[in-house]
């Protein structure tokens with residue numbers, strides 16, 4: 400079996416990057432996608448999705464990277480096939496497997512006619528039990544071949560963040576490999592040893608343990624984010640308290656660590672919000688309770704409402720709320736479950752005029768918000784229109800705003816600096832400057848939360 404030719408089924412946000420990274424490390428890669436635009440983009444040396452550095456990776460590896468719509472041909476040509484197709488959430492919150500099973504049928508048909516060993520790697524996020532109970536039997540049935548003999552099967556999810564997918568793939572914290580047998584795991588690990596710039600530990604185990612590990616990492620990280628957000632909410636009501644000071648110290652404890660411990664906004668994106676729901680649904684199915692996963696999901700939703708209520712207090716009459724940042728994080732145009740979109744919806748449902756701007760995500764935001772909001776062409780336009788301006792995504796473009804950008808004759812806009820980008824930079828000279836997670840306003844004024852809003856309104860009017 401030749402390990403040097405690899406096929407990648409699914410050329411989306413994750414698969415396109417994996418195909419390009421493998422090609423960059425010297426593998427011959429055949430990408431497969433049902434979407435002709437993705438296939439065409441790869442074959443023309445263009446990135447099919449937005450992701451930093453992807454265009455460069457695709458264009459500089461044209462001679463090793465091609466794409467097709469034909470999964471069977473791709474399997475015939477390669478020794479390994481990675482599956483990175485969607486696994487959307489079903490009505491009960493668990494991940495659907497139909498896209499995977501569709502690809503598995505194609506792989507099975509190709510394997511039936513193939514006489515060399517093939518390694519099949521499921522990289523999409525699937526539910527615990529799926530690989531063993533659904534994927535493996537179908538692959539054996541369609542191919543007429545035996546797993547562990549004629550082909551190997553691995554479950555190998557990626558731990559990447561959109562906006563840094565290439566860097567994350569090249570420098571993972573670990574290689575998580577659920578394997579049908581040692582040969583399959585060894586082969587997959589050897590591919591990663593060629594691809595990774597670092598030397599990550601390999602966590603090799605059964606399918607179900609790997610599936611559970613993947614979803615556990617995400618549910619744990621979101622619980623940590625929610626913990627910091629809970630601290631922020633408390634700090635806002637505790638005179639003199641500052642969440643950044645507290646989490647900065649809490650994170651120094653080596654049992655806790657500093658990453659993902661910033662009390663700010665709800666987590667969003669295509670993965671995090673659905674993982675706690677899926678985890679809780681899975682727990683219920685097996686007769687266990689996942690109270691913590693349910694609480695994390697609930698508290699994440701409440702967090703946006705809490706911010707929305709605060710803004711409502713500031714924009715009486717027909718004053719406009721301005722939202723800077725609609726992608727769920729900087730470096731990506733993805734708006735799925737983004738706090739900026741959720742806040743815009745919350746305010747529009749309560750008839751508050753909303754103006755929005757994002758350096759990258761405006762086209763995607765239009766798909767979510769339609770014509771319910773004003774789409775500004777710049778941050779300056781939002782600041783000009785709005786009484787209250789919230790910085791919801793910590794884009795570099797927003798970091799470079801200055802107090803002068805908020806100077807307006809006869810009025811002081813209210814700036815809510817959700818990520819504390821402007822602390823100590825003199826913004827209170829031109830606007831009413833508020834942050835999330837700090838009780839300092841109330842410490843100065845001794846006001847309640849609604850009193851703080853009243854005070855901010857008065858400043859804004861003045």
Ligand SMILES: NC(=O)c1ccc[n+]([C@@H]2O[C@H](COP(=O)([O-])OP(=O)(O)OC[C@H]3O[C@@H](n4cnc5c(N)ncnc54)[C@H](O)[C@@H]3O)[C@@H](O)[C@H]2O)c1
Pocket residue numbers: 408409410411412413414431432433434437483484485486498501502522523524525557558559560561669670
């Ligand atoms: N995006 C992330 O941040 C991320 C992170 C970790 C894990 N994941 C998981 O990776 C998987 C893929 O996610 P994504 O964000 O890349 O999805 P995506 O929607 O961006 O891309 C999926 C691609 O698969 C293609 N596809 C669908 N059916 C196909 C088929 N039968 N044959 C070939 N191609 C097909 C689609 O056309 C699309 O291009 C999901 O299970 C997701 O949960 C995603």
